[in-house]
Amino acid sequence: MTVTEQINIADVDKILETYEYKKSNLIAILQKVQEKYSYLPEKVMTYIGTKVKGVSPATVFGVATFYAQFSLDPQGKYEIKLCDGTACHVRGSMPVLNAVRKKLGLTPDKRTTDDGMFSLNIVSCLGACGLAPVVVINEKVYPKMTADAVKIALDTIINEEKGV
Amino acid sequence: MTLNIDIKEEQRKAQEEIKNQGFRVLVCSGTGCIANGALEIIKKFEELGAKVGELTNHDKMTVVPTGCHGFCEQGVLVVLPDLHTTYVKVHVEDVEEIFESHIKNGKPVERLLYVDPQTGEHVHKNEDINFYKKQTRTALENNGHINAECLSEAIAVGGYEALAKVIEKNDPQWVIDEILNSGLKGRGGAGFPTGLKWKFAAANRGGKTYMVCNGDEGDPGAFMDRSVMEGDPHKLLEGMAIAAFAIGADEGYIYVRAEYPLAIKRLRKAIADAEERHFLGENIMGSDFTFVVHIKEGAGAFVCGEETALMASIEGERGMPRPKPPFPANKGLFGRPTVINNVETLANVPVIIRKGAEWFASMGTETSKGTKTFALTGEVNNTGLIEVPMGTTLRQIIYDIGGGIRGGKKFKAVQIGGPSGGCLTEEHLDLPMDYESLQKAGAMVGSGGLVVMNEDTCIVEVARFFMNFTQNESCGKCVPCREGTKNMLKILERIVAGNGKPEDIDTLQELAKAVQDGSLCALGKTAPNPVLSTLKYFLDEYKAHIIDKKCPAGVCAAMKTYRIQEDVCKGCTKCARTCPVGAISGTVKEPHKIDTEKCIKCGSCMGACPFKAIVCE
Numbered sequence: 001m002t003v004t005e006q007i008n009i010a011d012v013d014k015i016l017e018t019y020e021y022k023k024s025n026l027i028a029i030l031q032k033v034q035e036k037y038s039y040l041p042e043k044v045m046t047y048i049g050t051k052v053k054g055v056s057p058a059t060v061f062g063v064a065t066f067y068a069q070f071s072l073d074p075q076g077k078y079e080i081k082l083c084d085g086t087a088c089h090v091r092g093s094m095p096v097l098n099a100v101r102k103k104l105g106l107t108p109d110k111r112t113t114d115d116g117m118f119s120l121n122i123v124s125c126l127g128a129c130g131l132a133p134v135v136v137i138n139e140k141v142y143p144k145m146t147a148d149a150v151k152i153a154l155d156t157i158i159n160e161e162k163g164v
Numbered sequence: 165m166t167l168n169i170d171i172k173e174e175q176r177k178a179q180e181e182i183k184n185q186g187f188r189v190l191v192c193s194g195t196g197c198i199a200n201g202a203l204e205i206i207k208k209f210e211e212l213g214a215k216v217g218e219l220t221n222h223d224k225m226t227v228v229p230t231g232c233h234g235f236c237e238q239g240v241l242v243v244l245p246d247l248h249t250t251y252v253k254v255h256v257e258d259v260e261e262i263f264e265s266h267i268k269n270g271k272p273v274e275r276l277l278y279v280d281p282q283t284g285e286h287v288h289k290n291e292d293i294n295f296y297k298k299q300t301r302t303a304l305e306n307n308g309h310i311n312a313e314c315l316s317e318a319i320a321v322g323g324y325e326a327l328a329k330v331i332e333k334n335d336p337q338w339v340i341d342e343i344l345n346s347g348l349k350g351r352g353g354a355g356f357p358t359g360l361k362w363k364f365a366a367a368n369r370g371g372k373t374y375m376v377c378n379g380d381e382g383d384p385g386a387f388m389d390r391s392v393m394e395g396d397p398h399k400l401l402e403g404m405a406i407a408a409f410a411i412g413a414d415e416g417y418i419y420v421r422a423e424y425p426l427a428i429k430r431l432r433k434a435i436a437d438a439e440e441r442h443f444l445g446e447n448i449m450g451s452d453f454t455f456v457v458h459i460k461e462g463a464g465a466f467v468c469g470e471e472t473a474l475m476a477s478i479e480g481e482r483g484m485p486r487p488k489p490p491f492p493a494n495k496g497l498f499g500r501p502t503v504i505n506n507v508e509t510l511a512n513v514p515v516i517i518r519k520g521a522e523w524f525a526s527m528g529t530e531t532s533k534g535t536k537t538f539a540l541t542g543e544v545n546n547t548g549l550i551e552v553p554m555g556t557t558l559r560q561i562i563y564d565i566g567g568g569i570r571g572g573k574k575f576k577a578v579q580i581g582g583p584s585g586g587c588l589t590e591e592h593l594d595l596p597m598d599y600e601s602l603q604k605a606g607a608m609v610g611s612g613g614l615v616v617m618n619e620d621t622c623i624v625e626v627a628r629f630f631m632n633f634t635q636n637e638s639c640g641k642c643v644p645c646r647e648g649t650k651n652m653l654k655i656l657e658r659i660v661a662g663n664g665k666p667e668d669i670d671t672l673q674e675l676a677k678a679v680q681d682g683s684l685c686a687l688g689k690t691a692p693n694p695v696l697s698t699l700k701y702f703l704d705e706y707k708a709h710i711i712d713k714k715c716p717a718g719v720c721a722a723m724k725t726y727r728i729q730e731d732v733c734k735g736c737t738k739c740a741r742t743c744p745v746g747a748i749s750g751t752v753k754e755p756h757k758i759d760t761e762k763c764i765k766c767g768s769c770m771g772a773c774p775f776k777a778i779v780c781e
Contacts, residue, residue: 024498026480027463031422055480066482066639068464069422085384086579086615087541089629124466124633125384126423128195129541130236130548139425141199 011036012044016051023054026063030070038075040064068123076112076119078157081136085125088133092146096133097122099147103154117161118154168450169442171319171328178320186224187267190243192308194232194394195387195426197239201256202229205240208259222246225267228317231395233308234549235295238278243290243308250290251276281545281567294546298565300527301551302535303351303388303511307395312430315437318398324443326517327402330409331451339410340366343513345521347533352378352469352506353584353610354686355532355599358513361503364493365411368501375408375416375455376497376504378474382421382466383582384633386613388537389507391549393420393427396511397434401444401457403510406517408455411503416455419474421462431459466583466637470685471504473639484639485685506611508537528554532598536609542578542616543570555596558588562616573618577701581610583630583637584690586697587623606697608690622719623702624709628656630694634687644682648675649691656695662722664710669699721765724780730755732777739769739778 015032019025029052033044045064049057064070080100084093100106100120104113112119128134131143135150142153182188189209193202209227233241238252242262249272251262258276265271277286278293290296301307310317318324330339344359365373377400381389392400404416420428435457439445446454460478467473468483475497477483496502512534516524525533532554538561541547545567552561558578562568569575577587586607588595595601602608617626635649652675655668676692683689699706708714715723728739728748735753740746747763750756758769758778770778 022480024478024480027477028461031461031463059481063480063482066465067462070463086582086613086629087385087539087547089384090542090615090617090621090626123423123464124382124637125386126195127381127387127390128199128236129385129387129539130196130239131199132541132547134199141195143196143199 007037007041007044009047012047013051016048021052023052026052026055026060027067030060030064034070039071039073042072071119073112074116076117078118078138080118080120081123081126082120083124083126083128083132083134083136084122085129085132087129088125091132093133095147096135096145096150099150100135100154103151117158165331165334165451165453167328167332169328171325171449174319175322175325178316181316182320184224185226185228187222187226188245189225189227189267190230190245190308191227192231192233192239192241192243193229193312194236194239194391195424196232196236197241198426200239202240204256205242205254205259208256209263212259212263228311229313230310231307231312232391232549234304234391234551235293235546236549237547241308247272248289250278250288250293252278294567295548295550295565298552298560299550300535300553302515302524302527303392303399303508303537304395304549304551305515306399307391310396312395312397313433315398315434315441315443318396322518323398323514324402324438326514327405327409327443328449330406330517331449331453336366336369336410336412339406339517342517342521343410346516346524347521347528347531348509348512348516348524349532349599350506351508351512351536351612353383353581353608355609358505358509361493361505362407362410364491365501365503368494369412372415372498372500373411373413374497374500374502375404375411375413376474376478376502377404377416377418377510378469378471378504378506379418379420379424379427380462380469380474381424381507381611382469382637383584383611383613385541385579385582385615386539386611388539388549388612390424390427391537392507392511393424394430397427397431398438399511399514400431400507401434401438403505403513404457405444405448405455406513407503407505407510409453411501413503414454414456416457417460417478417497418457419460419462419468419478422464428459428461435459465639466633467639467685467687470687473685474504475502482639484641485687487684508612529596529598531600536597536612538597538612538614540566540614540616542614543573543618543621544568544616545570552597554598557594557596559593561597561614562593566616569616569618571618573620576617576619576621577623578617579615579626579630579694580613581608581693582613583633584608584686584693585610585613586693587617587626587701589701606693606700608693620717620719622660622715622717623698623705624656624715625660625717625719627695627698628653628660631656631691634691638687638691642683642685642688644679645684645688645691648679648682649688651675652679652692652695659706659709660715660720660722662709662713662720664706666710668710669703669706672699718780724765725760726758726763726765726767726769726778726780728756728758729777729779732775734775734777736774738772738774742768742772744768 046057049060135142213225242251348358349355472486473483492502537551631653733755740748747759
């Protein structure tokens with residue numbers, strides 16, 4: 001089953017209704033859509049562009065590509081947010097980043113694993129600077145990471161998924 | 165205006181409620197402590213709470229999740245106010261011991277007390293820990309002392325008292341004058357007098373006006389606004405309501421970064437609770453003052469911290485700055501007069517109204533009044549959130565509060581004000597931290613991020629890091645910012661890669677000027693600051709990279725060479741086996757050699773050598 005088949009326009013309508021088809025709610029609408037599908041499918045963006053008052057599909061695309069939070073590609077089941085804010089950078093977020101990339105076979109251009117399990121996004125600051133460097137995997141905060149510690153954290157998730 | 169509630173009476177009732185909680189266990193539940201397991205600790209204490217019949221002095225025990233204390237480094241923090249004790253680095257396994265030994269039998273758990281790094285002594289009370297002792301808290305006064313999710317605890321410590329005073333007095337001009345007289349300036353970066361902003365907007369009183377709170381704390385390395393929103397959300401709401409009353413706004417927005425889910429959750433609850441008790445919403449406290457607050461979640465764009473970009477984002481557009489004038493006070497959100505204040509600024513407002521403008525103005529320097537929060541991070545012993553009077557010196561902050569440089573290393577510089585700020589060096593250690601002195605030194609207070617760097621930090625690499633950040637976050641509207649930052653970044657990348665050219669320094673300066681002059685908003689205007697200030701104070705380090713092809717701090721991989729010291733090498737072959745690219749050769753029991761052409765400078769050999777024969781230079 002491909003992702004496009006899972007899109008039910010009725011769900012999108014429900015979101016649009018909650019936000020009263022208002023332009024000022026466009027970002028919130030896109031956030032809800034992304035919450036549902038893990039990304040913003042093109043078909044849905046175009047649909048929103050025809051439904052929200054005073055907005056064209058081009059505007060929707062413009063907003064979606066402007067903000068770092070939105071993804072136009074499907075995201076993995078686990079979203080890894082790696083903080084590269086100043087405090088994390090000074091305390092060594094780069095070796096952690098390299099370890100994650102190496103472990104999962106990701107590159108700056110390839111941000112989701114082939115099995116759709118992990119996505120890696122670099123964020124600028126999570127506000128947990130006292131615990132630098134910080135990695136967040138699906139809302140769980142991993143403090144004071146090192147290259148080894150992050151590998152262990154990933155292994156734990158991988159093993160859980162395998163049911164080990 | 166007459167109110168239908170007596171706030172003093174509400175306060176008395178709320179204090180009574182706290183008394184009825186019996187023995188209070190305060191567990192820090194900020195983002196940092198939650199990451200360290202605060203929620204498990206709360207659960208465990210609550211389980212033990214069932215056994216309180218065994219307590220001699222109290223018939224009840226209440227576990228209180230509080231906001232961030234700011235001492236994230238030492239998390240999870242557990243405070244027992246009745247026993248005047250603060251425990252640090254508490255794990256869920258320690259809970260039972262704290263309960264059995266201290267709460268039940270009065271014997272403190274020594275090993276969980278804070279140890280003063282200078283004296284090596286155990287410290288019992290928060291007030292005696294240097295990190296706290298040297299602070300003066302205004303915006304953060306309640307953080308760590310009250311349940312962040314409970315309205316009545318906020319009321320017990322004076323919450324909404326100032327709002328009641330303001331509505332009862334019914335004199336918006338008086339409110340504006342108080343704030344003007346207090347000398348409060350915007351804590352978000354620019355330092356514009358808050359009262360003046362309100363005065364401009366109030367001049368347009370009559371039609372629809374908006375009150376907006378900027379909670380888009382984008383500066384990497386700053387987290388004071390997060391801590392206020394998470395730890396004392398009612399204070400922020402009260403500050404907003406007072407501002408709204410002063411300017412005649414009946415609707416407001418809090419724009420919060422999407423990266424702060426806990427802050428969003430607590431603010432939503434705080435708004436709902438306050439509306440239920442008529443401290444917000446329609447006819448506040450029975451008066452005819454109405455103020456409705458909405459939350460807008462950001463979507464990850466640093467530029468949205470700029471006020472006009474923030475408004476564009478609330479309106480559902482791309483967060484691109486708009487030219488000023490018209491200023492928001494005249495034509496802001498949805499084309500209406502708008503005041504935008506930062507979280508910390510607004511958190512100061514209720515305290516000023518409660519304690520008076522004079523009290524606030526008595527703190528700080530001649531021109532910078534009150535206190536300021538700083539997020540102290542990087543290579544310092546005590547990282548965390550602090551609040552000190554304006555004018556406190558860098559030395560006091562780093563050494564007295566921060567406990568000095570980590571690992572006994574040498575202080576090199578501090579980056580203040582994030583990607584828009586600059587760096588300060590040893591010669592600035594005694595500089596008073598206020599708006600004017602910092603500006604003179606080529607830096608800025610900014611949001612108050614302080615990243616401490618030691619001798620092992622490469623300053624050129626830090627400049628590259630900030631330029632990479634601003635280049636990524638440039639919205640693309642102004643060509644000088646969009647293209648200029650790109651080219652500056654390219655040059656810096658070239659320098660740290662060991663390919664810098666002698667003319668690069670001049671080109672950087674020239675580009676910096678163009679970006680500063682030709683950009684519409686503060687992001688572009690300040691983007692070159694980190695480069696300019698590092699060029700000013702660390703020109704030699706740039707030259708070392710460009711001319712000598714050396715990184716004095718030993719950070720830039722491209723300029724490192726690994727060498728095996730022949731007299732130390734025992735020929736154990738461990739390095740050769742570890743090297744991922746086969747760059748090390750030699751026979752057993754003979755000194756080995758590294759082929760620098762093949763070497764990828766990964767440093768694996770250095771870690772593997774049991775004799776420390778490999779050096780990096």
